[in-house]
Amino acid sequence: MYYKKNIKIHIPKLHYRYKIFSYFLIPILLTTIVSICMNQFYLWFFQQKTEAGYIKTLSSISENIDNSLYELFQTSILLTSSGDIKDVIYSVNVFNPDDYAKVSQAITLLSRFRATKHYIQNVFVLHSPDNLIMASGGSASADEFFNSICHYDIYDRNFWTGISSDGHQYKTLKTSTVENIFTGTKTRVIPVVQFGIGDTSSKNLFVINMREDYIAGLLQQNRLTPNSELYVLSKEGEVISKSSNDTEVSINFNNVTNQLEKGTGPIFVTKINGQKSLVVSYTADTNALSSFTYFAVVPYSDLIRESTTTRTLPILTIVFSLVLGIIISFVMSNKIYNPVGLLTSLLMEATGTLYKPKTYTDEFTYINLEIKNIINNNKNLTQDLSLALPFVCEQYLFKILNDNELYLDEEISDFLIKHGFSFKYNCYAVIITDVSYTQPFYESYSSEEQLALYREMAKVMKLVFPSEFQPYVLTMEKKKLHVILNLPDEACESITLEAIGQFHKNLNIDSNLFRVQSGVGRIHKHLSGLQQSYKEAEIAVSQLSPLEQQAIKVYEKVECINKFSYSMQEENKLFNYLIKGDIESVNNILEEIIQKNISANISESYFKKLYIQIYNTGVRALSHRNSKASDLLEGSAIDIINNENHRSSKEIGEFVRMFLGRLVNLNSSAAGKIDLNVIRQYIDENYANDIYLEQMSDKYGITPKYMSKLIKEALGIPFHQYLSNLRIDKSKELLRNSKKSITDIAAEVGFNSRNTFIRMFKKLEGITPSEYRNLSK
Structure with missing residues (x-):
């Protein structure tokens, strides 16, 4: 036959089995020689790998420990911002009754300082003139403190009263075990002694007991x-x-x-x-x-164990395979080899090899290659289709919604039915839900948690509608959910609105973290009506202002004016306010311009042009400082002029507001006059109210980002974390000393909902409020 002339094939005979011995024995000998030569190489390799790994690991541990100590010293410097504790630490006189208020305040601040770091066991100040100890847990005499409350196994009272700075600002002492005689608890600590705080020295000691198990844990984890x-x-x-x-x-x-x-x-x-x-x-x-x-x-x-495991496993695998091959060579018989010729012929005809001459050693090589190719091709094809089909279908639906081209019902339905999208009814509606996150949200949740929340929203959205509506949730756009509903008739509008309302209610929205707004398109017949309903939903959601409390808007047909109103007088006013850095006037005139154009029902495209014109006014004001918009915006810059068609008016508006806010902050001198103590006092007095970062920035006339930076410098931790800690501390007092319900306590300390309070309490304390109340009893 033709294939025998073009393919070197020999049918295996009896002597072929004996040749197998030579093919198998030679690799065994070579494997043995190579394993002996590789023995020392693997040992050397793992030693080098371990050395490099530990250099990197020890460097990382060193950096972590040094950063922890640096944070302690930087946080302790914040204590001096309080006059009371500053007077206590640097006092050289015996306290009199008039000073007890300062001592009490100092103890409170030391307790808060201890709570800032989980690895602080306790912190105290040794007031030398009257041998008084002020600790994070209260005050006591030096004798009582070092003998009973904080008894060190290697440091007695005389050590602490006689310790000398030797010209150093601080000392890290040898690890010691501290025992509380009253409770019987023992903790190994690393005492860190500061002879004053900041650049000023004091005869009074400031001691921080750092938990030794914190460092030991780092070491244990990095072995x-x-x-x-x-x-x-x-x-x-x-x-x-x-x-x-x-x-x-x-x-x-x-x-x-x-x-x-x-x-x-x-x-x-x-x-x-x-x-x-x-x-x-x-x-x-x-x-x-x-x-x-x-x-x-x-x-x-x-090292020997690691290298042995690595080099032994492949050698054993090779030896096992070779021995198994020898056994199989004895077991195989002519009955196995007889069908080989027929199988080879069938494969050649099926794959077309008959007309593409190739040279193979024997039939086994040829069959092996062809079968592998067939299996791999089928496997790859199956995987590609399973992964691509859902994405392709969603892309196709999204393209139908966004494309200006009109599609025929037949071509749409044929494609959808072919790929598992079978619509039961002839009426359709589209809902677009826009999700906007606030700065506290980004400070409190990681990107993984944000993505998980977005996915859960998509699941909830699909569950709130009746199953007979066949809701399809598309997630092609970031921070937006597109829902396609297949409805029995046009009378289902009330059920649709009730379901989307239930979706918003189920989210239990905390307006301080994120805002969800939905635009609802009208119900249209036929698949071609999907585009019309989608366009209406887009218009409806774009008409919702970020400042409005309204969460749902149904499309209403209005006549749009194809021009916008932005007079020369308004532009000059906005320009002058931007130059002066007058944030209040900028916000007022900007809101007047936007609301006037909203009332005039200008079209979506002209709303974009209005924002671009306002943006150009800001660019003109920025040029007076010889600056460019790209320098001011840095990584937040986008080319809205050339990408107008790819962004909604709402997105362009948010970008313009952010740009103008940064420009005002650049020109304003008010930010440099802010008293950090006033900010902290405002937070401490209003923690139970609905305060948030944007509100604070508006109050003091600066941007939220700069306000966040100032608050972190004043408090040592981000604003949202400080506010949560303060609220939880107040709630703990109420849980211990009152019989109020969890809901009432949550509202009294400033949380919008009971669930948010319980979640934050467990995050910071490790237990629920009810468990804390039971334990405190």
Whole structure:
């Protein structure tokens, strides 16, 4: 036959089986030789990998610890912004009864300072003139405090009263166990002593007990091999913390430090407790606060175990396969080889190889390649179709909604039915839901949580409508949900509005975090009516102002005016207010211009042109400072002039408002006059009211971003976190001292809903309000 002339094929005979022995035995011998040669290579490779990994790991741990200490010192500096605690820390006289209010205030501030970091065990001030201790838990005499409340196992009262700064601003002491005699609790801590706060020294000590298990946890989490041990040593060679839970240090570091002093470098191999070990040390030159040395001690047995596992598995697999092949060669018989010729012929005819001459060693090679190709092609085709079809169908529906071209019902329905979209009725409606997030939302939730919320919204949207409406939720646009409804008749409008209202109600919207608005198109017949309903929904949602409380708007047909109103007088006013940096006047005239054009029912396209004209006014005002819009906007800049058709008027309007806000902030001098103490006092007095970042920025005439920066500088934490902590602290007092319900307490401390209060309480305290109340009893 033709294929035998073009393909080198020989039918396996009996001697072919004996050739298999040579084919299998040679790889076995080669594998054995290679495994012996690779033995030392794998060991060397894993040692290099472990060394590089621990250098990077110890550097990261060093940076984390140094950052933690730096945050402690920076946060302690904020304490001096309060006159009371400043007077207490730098007082050189015995307190009299008139000073007790300051002492009480100082204790309150120390308690808040302790709550800012989870790794602070306690914090206290030793007032030398009268041996008084002011701690985060209260005040006591020095004798009572160090003997009963905070008893150190290696530091007595005389140590604290006699400690000297030796010219240093702070000292990090050796790790100690602190015991509260009354409660019997013991905690290992690293005392950090400050001789004053900031650049001013004081004879009174400011001591922060940092939990040793915080550092030990970092070390334990970053071990790269099972039996590795990580240590943190002070510059005097004393162990500050270690990765194991044993209280005793099992390693004598004299040999290790001797090796370092000999100049062997930060990485060397030595014997520790009679066991060959790899030692990796790290000391950061830039860590001016901790001055610690970090060690990783890796037993060589770990390296051998890792390298053995890696190199043994592939060798065993190869040997097993070869032995199995030899066994199979004895088992195979002519009955298996007889159908090979027929199968080869069938494959050649099916794949067209008969007319494309190729050379193969034998039938087995040819069959193997052809079958693999068939399987791979089918698998790839199945995967591609399963992944692409839902996306393609959604893209197609989205294109139908957005395209200006009119489609025939037949061609649309044929495609949809072919790919699983079968509409039961002949009436259709479209709903567009727009989701707008606020700054507190972005501060409180990660991008993964934001995406999860968006997906859950899509699920809820699909569930609120009756199943007979066959709701399809399209998520092609970011922050928007497009819903296609297939309705029995045009009388279903009331049910549709009731369902979308239920969707908004189910979200339990917190207006401080995000706002959801929906535009509803009218019901139209036939698939071609989908486009009309979609356009109406777009117009309806664009007519909802971000400042309106209204959440749902049904399309109403109005005659649109194809021009906008923006007089020369209005432009000059806006220009002058922008130059002066008058935020209130800018907002007022901008709102007047927008509302006037909304009342005039101008079309969507001319609303875009109006915003672009206002944007150009801002660009003209910015040019007076020899600046460009791209410099002011940085990464937020978009080309609205050339991309007008790809963005809605609402998106362009939000961008223009943001641009003008930054321009006013640039020209305003009011921001530099803001008193941070006034801001903090305002928050402390109004925490129970509905206050948020945008409201604060409007009150003081600056942008929300700059206001957020000022508040973080004043409080040490973001505004939303500080407000939540303050509200939760107040709620804890009410839970302990009153019988009010959880709902009443939530409202009294400023939360909009009971669920939001419970979620925030559990996030900060780890338990629910009810559990906290039961525990406090």
